[in-house]
Amino acid sequence: MPLRPGTAPTPSLPIIAEPELLPVLPALAPLLPGGGLRPGTAVSVTGDTGLLLALGAGTFTEQTGDTAWAAAVGLPEIGLAAAAGYGYDLRRLLLADHPGPHWPDVVAALAGAVGLILLRPTGPVAPALAARLTAVLRRSRCALLVAGPWPGAVQRLSIRTGRWFGLGDGHGQLTGRQVEAVAEGRGTATRPRTAHLWLPDAKGTARPLTPTETPLTRPALEAV
Structure with a gap:
């Protein structure tokens, strides 16, 4: 299956994470134990492609230099302009838009070549298949971000x-989206974590709310 690279470089972003973790954007660090992605594990992101895209942007930073690569599998809807806004270096992003039923083979092959894979499977993933691919990720020290459920995911965002x-x-243009993101995990990461942030902000990236910005509140439930 041909892989097509992106077409434009993007500026690096300052990221902070514990050693041996893949860095993430500072706005998303509070959602993850240690403030980063653990190589060899899978993280599930449900219902929001923007969150998935932002979560992988930390791969492209001065901290990782010019050696880090990522791949997106089964995600033809990802916009390269949006990816660039979040901080992706499109020269180091491989795209396999339509892997079809062969997506497990594509993921297994890419795991040894890139440090991060963004994936949308073509259907429900059997636990046995997820376990086999997770073993491949662990050997390759590659992190996997999945759009949708994934058996055995260490985090669910x-x-x-x-x-x-x-x-x-009725006029003007959209300047940003404020969200409340939540993460739930396994083991020591079972306690839910939340973060209020712009995703994206007016510049197209993710950033935390400033002290003067009021977080969104969930609507109160009405008695019936």
Whole structure:
């Protein structure tokens, strides 16, 4: 299956994470134990491609230099402009848009060549297949971000609430989306973590709320 590289470089972003963890954008670090992605594990992201894309952007930073590569498998809807806004170096992003039923073979082959894979499987993933691919990831020290459920995922991330800003009275343009993201995990990471952030902000990247910005609140439940 042909892999097509992206077409434009992007500036690096300052990221902080524990040693041996793959860095993430600072706005997303509070969601993950240690503030980064653990190589050889899978993280499930449900319901929001923007969150999936932002979570992988830390691969492209001065901290990783010019040697880090990533791949997106089964995600033809990913916009290269959006990826660039989050910080991806498109010269080091491989795309396998339509792997079809062969996506497990594509993931297994790429795991030895890149440090991070973004994946949308073509259907439900059997636990045995997930375990086999997780073993491949562990041997290769490659992290996997999955759009949707994944048996054995160490973390499950989603957007609890979100609101776009910038449109008023039927005119103008969208300037950003404020969200509340939540992460749940296994073992020592079982306690849910939340973060309020812009995803994206007016510059197209993810950033935490400033002290003067009011977080979104969930609507109160009405009695019936």
